[in-house]
Each structure stands twice: as structure tokens, then as C-alpha cells.
Amino acid sequence: MFQLRLGDDVDDYCIKCKRLTNHSILSLVNSEPAKVRCRTCYNEGPYRKGEAPPSKKDLKKAELFKSVLGSIPGAQPEPEPEKKPAPRKKS
Numbered sequence: 001m002f003q004l005r006l007g008d009d010v011d012d013y014c015i016k017c018k019r020l021t022n023h024s025i026l027s028l029v030n031s032e033p034a035k036v037r038c039r040t041c042y043n044e045g046p047y048r049k050g051e052a053p054p055s056k057k058d059l060k061k062a063e064l065f066k067s068v069l070g071s072i073p074g075a076q077p078e079p080e081p082e083k084k085p086a087p088r089k090k091s
């Protein structure tokens with residue numbers, strides 16, 4: 001296991017950038033990042049371990065998705081669309 005130090009870079013979710021970005025560790029608690037700062041927008045916040053905070057909208061969406069899935073027996077969570085370039089043969 002590697003030791004994190006102040007000023008080290010960690011990947012974490014930035015609520016301003018709304019994505020995973022590089023963060024600098026501002027403070028450590030029990031050798032885990034406690035406070036981090038986004039290196040893209042310099043927004044400071046608690047270390048989220050790379051997880052996005054669930055918004056109310058997302059929770060509602062997830063609930064809806066679950067209920068829809070629950071009503072369909074054997075439904076796939078995410079059907080993968082097949083994308084294959086159709087090979088054309090010219091004779």
C-alpha cells in the first residue's frame with residue numbers, strides 16, 4: 001500500500017466540473033485524503049473517493065429505472081447496441 005502525502009494528486013469527483021479530475025490533497029486524516037482541491041477549477045471539498053454525490057434527480061431517476069426494470073421480467077440493465085461496420089463485398 002502506498003502512502004499518500006499532502007500535495008499529492010488523487011483522482012476524485014469534482015462537483016463543479018461534474019467529473020473525475022485531478023485533485024491535490026489539502027489535508028489527511030488517518031493517511032486518507034480528507035480535503036482535496038480540484039486542479040482544474042480549484043474548488044475545495046471533502047474527498048469523495050471518486051464517487052459522485054447522488055443528487056435528488058439521480059435518486060429519482062434510479063428509482064424510476066429500478067421500478068421500470070422490476071416490471072419487466074428478465075430485463076437487461078443496459079442493452080448493448082451492436083455497432084459493426086457492415087462489410088461490403090463487391091464482386
Ligand SMILES: [Zn+2]
Nearest residue numbers: 014017038041
Ligand atoms: Zn473542478
